[in-house]
Amino acid sequence: MVDGQDPDREDELFTEANRWFFRLQADDVTPDEKQQFSDWLNADTAHVSAWNGVHALMGSLRAPAQASYDERLEGKRWLSRRRPSMHDVRPAPAEWMAPRVLAVCLAAVLGLAAYVQGPILLDRWTADHVTVAGHRETLSLADGTHVELDADTAIKTDMTAGERRVTVLRGEAFFQIADDPRPFVVTTRDGEARDIGTAFSITRRDSRSIATVETGIVDVKAASGSGSTVRLRAGEAVDYDRGGVSTPRKANLDQELAWRRGRIIFRQERLSDVVAKLNRYRSGRIVIVNPWVGDELVSGTFDIDRPGAPIDALEAVLDVRATYLTPYLVMLR
Incomplete structure (x- = not known):
């Protein structure tokens, strides 16, 4: 816990950080929302601490994701205004997160998943x-x-x-x-x-x-x-x-209409848009961990029936790394 921070405020910040984390991975996230996130992160060192805590919840991804996070923040000022140094606020250790905080985070994740998946399930339920x-x-x-x-x-x-x-x-x-x-x-x-x-x-x-x-x-x-x-x-x-x-x-x-021939073609498209399209052809999901990565431009032609090929190509041509948490979940950072 951050010294002197009220536990209720701690829960609130973790809920906000969870909401931001998953919203930034959404297919329809807007530039305005990205700017709002930057403003939120820049507003208070407690926000940075909560954001780091969310990354800590990623388990095996925590260390590589945070290393990439710190490295990019050191080399590129992606926030538009002055922000707290990430080196002044370290990621929270696992012991820092009390059960009540974990419960709040889990509730936020499940609630957001229901919010995102609900319309999809309704569409499928009513379809022929x-x-x-x-x-x-x-x-x-x-x-x-x-x-x-x-x-x-x-x-x-x-x-x-x-x-x-x-x-x-x-x-x-x-x-x-x-x-x-x-x-x-x-x-x-x-x-x-x-x-x-x-x-x-x-x-x-x-x-x-x-x-x-x-x-x-x-x-x-x-x-x-x-x-x-x-x-x-x-x-x-x-x-x-x-x-x-x-x-x-x-x-x-x-x-x-390349999908009719079993292909996907990209021509100078944002990586976030590319990932959204690739996810339609996978029995799993690709998630962009670091928000700035989504703005990279991508060109290429891939076979729909070879879902691993685009990920290999992205690692080869862009400054990104893929981490496979399971065969069905890939993190790009």
Whole structure:
């Protein structure tokens, strides 16, 4: 315990540090949140101590992670304002953490896990067709439409006498539409894409949707109903959310639909975004331990069925190291 610190305050700080630790690993963490974390860490040496305590809870990862943490802080001022020296506040030994603190940390971890996983489980529960991380699937709908599901995808279907409707709850699905007089509509929380004789994909991740057209024409409309319908032609894509639809852009079909050929292609993308995509194709998880690592830019082409290859490549070309805690959990630092 830090001398003179109130035990309740100690619990509160550990809860905050736990929340920050797991939030910084999230796929949708924003630059503003990273800055808020920097401000929080910089505000008080007690915050630094609590943050170090969280790393101590990582068990076998504690020593290498802290060594990397200290080394990078020594060589690079990644906080925007003056901060306490990490050498003035040492990581807390295991004995420092009383059972009540461990209980608070465990509760924070479980609560956050439930918060993150809850929507995923709900999507899968309500879906008609589901793929999990590391698995893809091809299926045919009742009308003969050919559908390819990327990893970690959930869809539900509703075929009526007047309309064919598919809802992409999460993930990405590629549709090759069967000839049928009934309209074919693909919806997400963000809007709908109406087929006009085509082959296209719909992606729903990170609080937005993407429509990418390989052949034919697709009309896209936001869920809010505001704004006009945007028409896409072969080789075009748009991003859309409930508020509106972006201007059509030229799509790199070879890269954006590479998953259909069992490949993943990155072109100067942030490592945090790369890891989020790689996690969809693993029976496990890659976690970035040090927040600044996520801003490194990555390019490469990898086979989906060789999940270890991207990690080996990242170690070879970037200043990162991979620690395998189990075959299913890899820490990048």
